[in-house]
Amino acid sequence: MTSQQDLLDTLAQVARALGNGHRLALLERLAQAEASVETLANTAGLTIGNASQHLQQLRRAGLVTAHRSGKQMIYRLTDERIVTLLGLLRQVAETNLAEMERLISRLFADDDAEGALEAVGRDELLAGLTSGEMALLDVRPEEEFEAGHLPEAINIPLAQLEDMLDKLPQDREIVAYCRGPYCVLSHEAVQRLRQLGYRVRRFEEGYPEWKAAGLPVA
Amino acid sequence: MTSQQDLLDTLAQVARALGNGHRLALLERLAQAEASVETLANTAGLTIGNASQHLQQLRRAGLVTAHRSGKQMIYRLTDERIVTLLGLLRQVAETNLAEMERLISRLFADDDAEGALEAVGRDELLAGLTSGEMALLDVRPEEEFEAGHLPEAINIPLAQLEDMLDKLPQDREIVAYCRGPYCVLSHEAVQRLRQLGYRVRRFEEGYPEWKAAGLPVA
DNA sequence: CTTTCATTCAATGAATCACTAGAATGATGG
DNA sequence: CCATCATTCTAGTGATTCATTGAATGAAAG
Missing domain, CATH: 1.10.10.10 (Winged helix-like DNA-binding domain superfamily/Winged helix DNA-binding domain)
Known part of the structure; x- marks a missing residue:
């Protein structure tokens, strides 16, 4: 008992x-x-x-x-399942707690001011990568990039963004990602790049979720 | 920030x-x-x-x-996902905390004394049900059974187990289930039925996990 | 062997949590 | 309206959690 x-x-x-x-x-x-x-x-x-x-x-x-x-x-x-556990916790919290929506919309407030761009979902990203219409930008610190990243991604840590613009492709839409849905690095990167005239959106997840889903990493 | x-x-x-x-x-x-x-x-x-x-x-x-x-x-x-969340928490705890194994083996100690019967997994149960080799016994209180149960299951609340033995089929192996992996009702039922000579094993999950997996319920 | 560096341990006070018991609320039935 | 029942609220307690501080440990380098 x-x-x-x-x-x-x-x-x-x-x-x-x-x-x-x-x-x-x-x-x-x-x-x-x-x-x-x-x-x-x-x-x-x-x-x-x-x-x-x-x-x-x-x-x-x-x-x-x-x-x-x-x-x-x-x-x-x-x-590895701890990442899945946290993701599930996040989902449950987001759908059932009004407080979460409020905080998330605040995190996205800057984006909306720029012209309401939807984040790129996993399926859309996969399609865009295979068709060659999208290029991946990893804005995490180099150390984290080295430990594992999405295939074909270019690493430009946020602090060096303006110094390394020449690494970015001009012919494709850029999709920036970072640590996860609540990580601000990619938000910041998208904002700054859009002001510079780049065609760029945010990936709605991050490296850990990608890896936990069993997708290939480098 | x-x-x-x-x-x-x-x-x-x-x-x-x-x-x-x-x-x-x-x-x-x-x-x-x-x-x-x-x-x-x-x-x-x-x-x-x-x-x-x-x-x-x-x-x-x-x-x-x-x-x-x-x-x-x-x-x-x-x-519905809360059930999945709890299941995942359980899995993570079981594989990474020695304390969990100790407590689980204590919960199973009685079973082992009876002759070390493995619990039935989900796939094995599905196969046994379609082939007609297994019959399901739900030992939860009637109220919970009424709110939803596995298809074809017979409900005998643990308290009335000995009074309703005539409801049990004799020609098939009986698989008892209850609320979940940590619920003691089905353990108890298996022990008592085995002493009476029945061929019976425990389902290693419970009704909520079955339902959360998207399997049919009645 | 001493110094340095990275980390852990131990002790403190402030804040929060868990449980109890009893008063307060809100719907129901006479 | 009054009484009853199910539940919630309030207040008080002892236990636990959190951040901070400074001392203690353990590996490495001179």
């Missing part, structure tokens, strides 16, 4: 590990590539000590593992 | 709603059928007041909705 509740309690511990915005940010970053505590702390905007504690909570919940490399501790996701 | 973190914080609120064993028990019960606060409190082993508060937390997270029916408040899941 009671062991059934013990199982649910243990399951609840895992869910509770997901119940903090900073830890979700750490997981989103880890979905791109394994990383050290310092790197993770920086991308999540946390102090090192604080990041370390959150990571340990994730480790206790079985969501990440750690191994030493010299002086650094390298963390990574234990399981 | 900050609105990205707001989104993750909101997502974390939903995850936190899942981060309590009692609330998971309530959700598991709601995955069977909608129910009143009192019913939910009873199956989850909570006081009415406490159950009410947990349900309201689930409602704030967008996981359940409530409507009045006479004096009663009837709660139900907002979204």
Whole structure:
């Protein structure tokens, strides 16, 4: 009798590990590539000590593992399915919480001001790539790009966008992507490129979702 | 910049709603059928007041909705995908947390003592049903059976098992199922029926998983 | 062996959560 | 209108979570 509740309690511990915005940010970053505590702390905007504690909570919940490399501790996701889990959580939240729509529309407010461009869906992107009408732009930091990216994608980290315009093809529509649906990098890139006259849209997902769907990565 | 973190914080609120064993028990019960606060409190082993508060937390997270029916408040899941979400959480926990295996093996300890019968998987069950070699036994309370069950299943609530043995077919292997992988009802039923000489095994999932997989229900 | 660097551990206070018990609400039936 | 029933709200408690600080650990480099 009671062991059934013990199982649910243990399951609840895992869910509770997901119940903090900073830890979700750490997981989103880890979905791109394994990383050290310092790197993770920086991308999540946390102090090192604080990041370390959150990571340990994730480790206790079985969501990440750690191994030493010299002086650094390298963390990574234990399981590919965690990306799927987070995606499903996102879907459930988006369809059932009004608050989510409000926040999302705020994130997209800038885009709308520019002329209401719909993001590119996965199927449309696949079609555009095979027909040669679209070219992929990865605006994540080089480190994350190196660890894995969509096939044929060009990497221009957002900070160097204006310096590397010559790498962009002129004859195709550009589709920019980054870490995932809530990552602002590709939004920013699309805005800046459109002001420069480029024909460019955003991919509505990111690298982790692409990979978790079993699509080919480089 | 900050609105990205707001989104993750909101997502974390939903995850936190899942981060309590009692609330998971309530959700598991709601995955069977909608129910009143009192019913939910009873199956989850909570006081009415406490159950009410947990349900309201689930409602704030967008996981359940409530409507009045006479004096009663009837709660139900907002979204079919919540079952999938919980299933995925379970899978991730099972493969990455040693603690889970320990608890599961304890839940199965009685079965093993009986002669180590493997539970029936979904594919095997489908094959057994179409070939007519298996018959389905639903051991959940009548109320949950009425709200939906696997096709062709016979309902004998666990409490009345010995009184209704005549309803069981003798010529086929019996496959018992209940609420889900952690539900003890079908374990108990299998044990008792085997002592009576029946050829019977447990279905490794439950009604909600079957339905969420898009398989036909009655 | 000492220093340095990356990370973890331990202790604190503020905030939030879980449970209880009892009062308050809202629909129903006399 | 009054009484009843199901549920929710309120307040108070003890436990847990979170961020911060500074000390402690462990590997590497001089």
